Amino acid sequence: MDASPSSMKLLKFLLLCLLCTMLFYSVMCSSKIHCNEKDMNTLLRFKTGVTDPSGVLSSWFPKLDCCQWTGVKCDNITGRVTHLNLPCHTTQPKVVALDEKDDKSHCLTGEFSLTLLELEFLWYLDFSNNDFKSIQYNSMGSQKCDQLSRGNLPHLCRNSTNLRLLDLSLNYDLLVDNLHWISRLSSLQYLSLEGVHLHKEIDWLQSVTMLPSLIEFHLQRCQLENIYPFLQYANFTSLQALNLSGNDFESELPSWLFNLSCDISYIDLSQNKIHSQLPKTLPNLRRVKFLILSQNYLKGPIPNWLGQLEQLQELDLSDNFFSGPIPASLGNLSSLTDLALDSNELNGNLPDNLGNLFNLETLSILKNSLTGIVSERNLLSFSKLRWFAMSSPGLIFDFDPEWIPPFQLQHLTLGYVRDKLPAWLFTQSSLEYLIIEDSTASFEPLDKFWNFATQLKFFFLVNNTINGDISNVLLSSERVWLVSNNLRGGMPRISPDVVVLTLYNNSLSGSISPLLCDNRIDKSNLVHLDMGYNHLTGELTDCWNDWKSLVHIDLSYNNLTGKIPHSMGSLSNLRFLYLESNKFFGEVSSLNNCKNLWILDLGHNNLSGVIPNWLGQSVRGLKLRSNQFSGNIPTQLCQLGSLMVMDFAGNRLSGPIPNCLHNFTAMLFSNASTLKVGYIVHLPGFPVIMTASITILIKGNELEYFNLMNVIDLSNNILSGSVPLEIYMLTGLQSLNLSHNQLLGTIPQEIGNLEALESIDLSRNQFSGEIPESMAVLHYLSVLNLSFNNFVGKIPTGTQLGSTNLSYIGNPLLCGAPLTKICPQDEKSNNTKHAGEEDDDDKSELYSWFYMGLGIGFAVGFLGVLGAIFFNQRCRHAYFRFLHRMYDFVIQKMNSIY
Structure with a gap:
């Protein structure tokens, strides 16, 4: 059938459109x-x-x-x-x-x-x-x-x-x-x-x-800092996710947060200083899915309205001050996958209806005051559970030894476990992180437990009563943290996978050679080695060349002896070395290649020679106290601008204090106590944060400080000469101890620059002159000792300077409070005052006689007038006529007024 004219026109039009389209795209593609x-x-x-x-x-x-x-x-x-x-x-x-x-x-x-x-x-x-x-x-x-x-x-x-x-x-x-x-x-x-x-x-x-x-x-x-806590409304119309964590908000929870007109689904206000209680009535948060309020100062009971947030998937209220029981209404949150209530003041039993949370993957209720029994009945419905953490001194774990859980955990934390560990623990073939704390449970049979631990990546046992010999144990976890468990025997074996090995505060004995020399590893990954507070003996061995990945070594408080081996100097990555309180002797020149050290603690040994001057510029803590070091303090130390702790007390150092200590630029700042020293080990999964510390003697107490302080302690040496003025330029200095030396000279007025100073001890030297008035402005000063010197004159007034006379004894020419000796100028002033008081007494007695005579004269005159009126008839009549006229005059005036 022939096509109609209209059809032909339509076909031509379509072909033309196709041609134009192809032409357009060819032009566009070519240009x-x-x-x-x-x-x-x-x-x-x-x-x-x-x-x-x-x-x-x-x-x-x-x-x-x-x-x-x-x-x-x-x-x-x-x-x-x-x-x-x-x-x-x-x-x-x-x-x-x-x-x-x-x-x-x-x-x-x-x-x-x-x-x-x-x-x-x-x-x-x-x-x-x-x-x-x-x-x-x-x-x-x-x-x-x-x-x-x-x-x-x-x-x-x-x-x-x-x-x-x-x-x-x-x-x-x-x-x-x-x-x-x-x-x-x-x-x-x-x-x-x-x-x-x-x-x-x-x-x-x-x-x-x-x-x-x-x-x-x-x-x-x-x-x-400002979260606008009293603002009622914030005009967010489309907001779904709000993250304000880790700021410096120090106020109540903001009102506008609970009056949002939008359907917000994510709120994170963690790691602030927000206080007050959660609202008592349900706020406008019905569609919220993630509510994170951890690490604040929130208090009061956990409100029941949280159980009405039907879409809630994560609820984190950990590290606050919530009290009271866990509300049973939380069992209504059928969508909940993560629940964290750690580190609060919660009490009572676990609500039974928490078992309704079938989708729960994380349940963490550590460090509260919960009571009652935890058994398989509480965990039967948690088939998706991957992270389980629970500990309270009042909880009792009572599981059927034949029970097999419906879940396979990746992380398990248990605390205060009595009698035996739950038998179902050994069914967790996917477990990677295991933490057991503060428990008296039997870990028997130990062979089965140690074999099970080889599957773990992170293995923490802290403050338990294991009492086991680990001489033949193989440790293969990336991070092994076995602290205060009374572990016995010699060194364990470790695999190449171990990155962090901490065996601190146990009862291990013998040599460390089996660990370092018998466990030679082609490629060591060990970064952190801590075996402090044990009973190790023998020498340090000379096998350190195979452990060049080490960043942290702590062998303090053992019975190790001998010289520091040369192979330890090959540890170019070493940042922290603690050998305190052992029996090491000899010089420390073997460490002169360890130029990346941050903290070097060799205190309380028998080391000798000169103070090391090879230290790198990154060193922050240098503790050499209670050894046999001699010679001068090397001026090369003045190049250590990061130095915050300089503790050379109890040695045989002589000569002057270098006049270049003002180059310790870290001591110019008073925020030293807020700085933590440590490092982060980046392992697959999540980083491991290791915080370092140093033991410092301040204010008569030797304490472990995780936040470094600005400290100079040169006490108990043979130092001589005057204290250089430059030391008073260290405006962030918090503790200065120069006692028991042969220092002389005066204390300059510049000591008032040390406004952060909390403790100063200059006792048992040969200082002289007056105590400067500027010391009265040291408002943080709580410990002062200037005893047994040659100070003269009056002690300046100031509450921090007058606490006890023990601070000033042994200075026979000092006077004034708190000493009983009165200063000459004060005695003269008192004499003048007493003389003035005698003159005042004379004047007072004269005035007394004057007023007495005045009173007597008035009385005599008054009696004379009365006698004339009552005994003379003429005078009496005249007096009464005067009174009558005065009476009529007053009455007339009163009538005219009214």
Whole structure:
């Protein structure tokens, strides 16, 4: 059948459309889309403020199309820039110091200019984990937008970009003094400024609530202080995730958090200082799925309304002060997968209906005051359980020895286990992390237990009563932590997988040679070795060459003897070496290649020779007390700018104190006690944080400090000469002990500069002169000893200086409180005062006679007048007539008034 004319027209039209389409695409494919010139200029302006040490932006130059630049992505049709994706990638070494930042020497740094917000089609902006130092506010094109830095947002500056994602997180040195510019980004859905330093006075909440499309909001670890606790409402309309963890909020829970109009699903306020109680009535959080409030100061009972959050998947209330029983209503949370109530003050029994949480994967209720019996009845329904942690002194574990759980755990923590370990423990073939603490349970049969432990990656036994011989035990876990278990016998065997080995405070004996020499490993991974507080004997052996991965060695408080072997000097990675309280002798020159040491503790031995001057600049704690070191204090030590603990007490050092100690720059700051010294071992799964310590004698007590203090102790030596003025420049110094030496000279007024000083002991020297008045301003000073010197004059007034006369005895020319000896000037003043008091007594007696005579004269005159009136008739009549006239006069005046 012939086609109709209309059909032919339609066919021709379709063919024409197809031809045009093919022509369009052939032209588009043959022609290259070029970057928009305006966008290119904006990117080049941004680049001018950026320092680029590794050449990441080397492709950013005008002759190359900006759509081809590194980190830039353009729209395929318009050529407008849509993505800027330039996060910095850093690699973590296996071992890193606690205060050691990621190596960002190759990352972008300098100024981060907000000129990028002029990119009208940009919707993805990620410069996370770089090293920017500041934000440049006033480079945003329009001069009217320059006022953004002062918080004034003209209409022309609003809605100027389509930006949906902004990520500047992990720029730890980036200082941002306001967030008003954020208000301009009306399309923003994801905002992360994690780790950025936001100014304490910033009005951050007002700025972000002006973003109607914001879905995820991350401001964790930003040093924020104001959470607006009394603000009733915050205008979040689309927010689903809020993370404000790790800030400095020290207030009540914010009211606006419980009155949100949006369906928020994720809330994290952990690691703050938030206090008060949770609301008593159900807030507007019915759709929340993750509620994390751990590590705060929350108190009171856990409210029942939590059981009405039907969509809740994770509830973390650990490390607070919640009290009372665990509410039975939590058993209604059928969607719950993670429940953490550790480290509170909860009491009572476990609610039976917690067994209704069929989806539970993590149940952690450590360190409370719970009571009652825990048996298989409590765990029957937890088929998905992977993490189980429970301990309270009042709980009794009573499981059927034939019971086989429906779950296979990866992590198990038990505490205060009596009698026997649960038999079902040995059915957990997937277990990787095992912690047993504070238990009196029998670990018998020990062979079965140690064989079971070989499957573990992390193995912790702390403060138990095992009493077993581990001479033939093989330890193969990555981290072995066997502390205070009264383990006996000689050294165990270890596999190459062991990274952390701690056998601290047990009853191990014999030589360490079997561990180091008989267990030779082709490639050792051992980083941490701690066998302090045992009964080890013999020498240190000379097999350290095979253990060059070691970072931490603690063999303190044993009975080891001999010289420090030369092979120990090959441990170039060593940061912490503790050999305190043994019987080592000889010189320490064998360690002169250990230049990365942070803490060297050789105290309480019989070591001799000169003070080591080969130490590297990273050393922070140097403890050599109670040895036989002699000679001068080497001036090379003054190069140790990081030194915080310098303890050379109880040696035979002589000569002067070097006048360059002011180069200990770490002692210029008074925040030393907030600094922890340690390191992080990055193992598969999660990092292991190891905190180091040092034992310091301060205020008469020798205590273990995990936060280092600024301490100089040169006591009990033969030091001579005067104390250099430079030592009084160490304004962060907290303890200074120069007692029992032969030092002389005076205490200068500059001692008042040591405002952080808590303890000073200058006793038993040859100091002279007066005690300076400036010592009265040392407000933190609690221990002072200036006894047995040659000080003269009056003791300055000040509460911290007058606590006891023992601080000043042995100075015969000192006077004033708290000594009973009165100063001459005070005695003269008292004499003058007494003379003045005698004059006052004379004047007082004269006044007394004067007033007495005045009184007598008045009485005589008054009696004379009365006698004249009553005994003389004429006078009496005249007197009564006078009274009568006065009476009539008064009555007349009263009548005229009324």
